[in-house]
Amino acid sequence: MQRFWHHLKQFVGYSDISYSHTEKTVSALGGFVAILGILWVTESLLGFPASLALVVSMGASSILLFANPHGQISQPWSLFGGHLLAAAIGVTCAQWISEPFVAGALTIGLSIAGMQYFRCIHPPGGATGLTAVLGGEQIQQLGYSYLLTPVLLDLLILLTVAMAFNSLFNWRRYPAYFQRQVEGAAKPSLPTQQTSLTHGDFLDALKQMDSFIDVNEHDLKKLFELASQSAQQSQLSAEDIQLGRCYSNGAINDDWEVRQIIDESPNALPEKDQVIFKQVAGKRQTQSQHLSRQAFAHWAKFEVAFENNHWVRKTADSK
Template sequence: MATLIGESRAYLGIERNTTSHREKLLSALGAALAIVVVNWATQLSVQAGFINVGTSFFIIASMGASAVLLFAVPHGALSQPWQLVGGHLLSALIGVLCHRWIGIELIAAGAAVGLAVAGMYYLRCIHPPGGATALTAVTGGDAVYQLGFEFLLVPILTNVLLILMVALAFNGLFHWRRYPVHLGRRAKLSVSPEPVTREHEITQEDFAAAIQEQDSFVDITAEGLTELLELAKRHAERNITHPRSIVAGRCYSNGKLGKLWSVRQVVDESREPPPVRDRIIYKVLAGDGGYETGICLREEFRHWARFEVEFRNGHWIKAGESIDDVDEPVESRTTNAS
C-alpha cells in the first residue's frame, strides 16, 4: 500500500514541501497585502483623475497568479521583475491585437495565448499569468474592449508596477527573502570563497537538505537536481585535458562549479621572443571576477583553462558541441545515475 501511495504521489506530482510554517504564512500575507494595495491604489488613482481612463475595471484576475509567484516563489526565474513587467505588457498587447484582427472569439482566444507564450519565450520574459492577461484582453467583455490599447496602461501597467513595488518592499523586510533574486547572489559574493577542491561526493540527501535549509519554495525537486548533476558530471568526463593552444579572440572556462566557475576571453597576445615572455591579456565574461581584465603567461592561462566554450542560446557550452548533443532518453540517464 505504501508503494502504491508513493507511486501515485509521484505521478500526480505531489512533492514534499519543506518550507517552514513561518514562510508559508509570510507568503500568504504578502500576496493578500499586494492584492489589497493594487486594487485600492488603482481605484484611487482613477477616481482622483491621476489616470484619465473612463472604466471601473481596476484589477485583472491574473494579478492573483502573479502574487503567488512573487510572494510564494520570490527566488524563482518566472517571478523576477522583467518576467513580471514584460510578460504582462507583451501578453496584453498581443491580446488586444488578436481581439481587433481576429473576428472569431474562439480562435482569437487561442491565438492570443499561443502568441503570448511564443513572444515571452523570445523576449525572455516567461511569466505564466501573462497567458491569463492575453486571454482577458480577448474574453473580458465590453469593460475591456472599450479600453482598446489603454488596457495596457490601466489596469495592466498600473497593476504590474504596484504589485512590483509591494513585492520589493515586503520581501525586503526579511533577509532570507531576496527580491529580485540577484540581491541574494550579490550578498553571497561577499562570503569567503569555498575551497577549490572537495573531498566528499554530493548526494541526493545533500540536495534535499539544502532545499530545506533555504526555507523557500523551489520549483525543482531534489531528484531533478541530482539528475542535472549527473548529466553535468558525465559532460565533464568527456574532456578532462587542458586546451592544446590558447587563441586570441576565443573563450575558455575553468570548468568549476558555483562561485568558482569563470569564463575568460583572450582579447590580446604578445608572442614575442625571449627575453620577453609570451603573454596574453584576457577579460572575464562570466562567473568569478566578472568583467575584470588581467594579464598572464600563455602557459599559465592554458593550465587554468579546462576547455574552450561558446555562448549559444543563453548558455555557455563546450566549443563545437550543441546543447542537443547531451539529450538522451530518461531511461539511459537513470541507469547511469544508479
C-alpha cells in the first residue's frame, strides 16, 4: 500500500513540500488587493459584463505573482510579454478570421509559439488572447487599442501592487532581481566544494534538457548550494546507526530507499561491527542483508520515521 501511494503521488505530481501559514496568508492578501484594483479599473473602462472576461486572465496572473513571485513565468518580462503578445495575436485573428472557433484555436497556437520564441511564457496570457476573440462585440470594437486599455493598464496595476506589496516582506521581493540583491547584501553564499559551477554551466544544463522549466539559473545555484550544505551537515556516523530505527539514502525517485535495522552484532573492530537490515520502502524489494555499521552509515543520509502516511526526515529536535 505504501508503494501504491508513493507511485500515485508521483503520477499526479503531488508535492510533500509545505509552506508556512504566514506565507499563505501574505499570498492571499496580495492577490486580493491586486484584483480589487483591477476589477475597479476594468469595470470603469468596459462596464459589466465585458470586463469580467479580461479580469479572469489577470486573476490567474495574480496567483503567479503572489503565490510564486520568484518563478520565471512570474517575472515582468513574462507578465507583460505574454499578455501583450497574446492580445495582439488575438486581435489580429479576430479581425481576419470570421470563424471564432478557428480564430480562438489559432490565437492559442500562435501565442504559445510566440511566447517560446520571445522567452516570455506566461500561461494566463492565453486567456487574454482568447478574450480578444471571444469576449464579445464590445471588446472586438476596441481593436488594437485593447492592448493599451485595458490590458496594459491592468498589467501596470498588477505590477505596481506586486512590487509594493511584496516589498513589505524581506523573503519575497518582486521582481526576483530585488530578492537576489537583498540576499546578496545580507549574507554571501557559503562556500562548498561545488561552487565552481558558473552561470554558464547552469544555462548549458537547462539548454540540454530542452524543455521549459519554471526556474532561473540563480535559484538553481542557490538551491544546489543549500542542498550541498545540508548534505555536508547531515553525514551519519557509525554510532548514529541504532537497532530498530529507519534510515533513508535520500535518493530521488526510483533510487529512493528506506532500510530498518532489525538486528546487530556489536564489535569493537569496525569491520566486524555488523548490522542486519531489511528494506521497508522503495522500488527494489530485497531480503534481509547485513553490512558493517560503518558501511551502512556511509549509505544512509539521515534517519526517517513513518508519520501521517509518509516518510519524514528526523531532525535533531525530534529524536
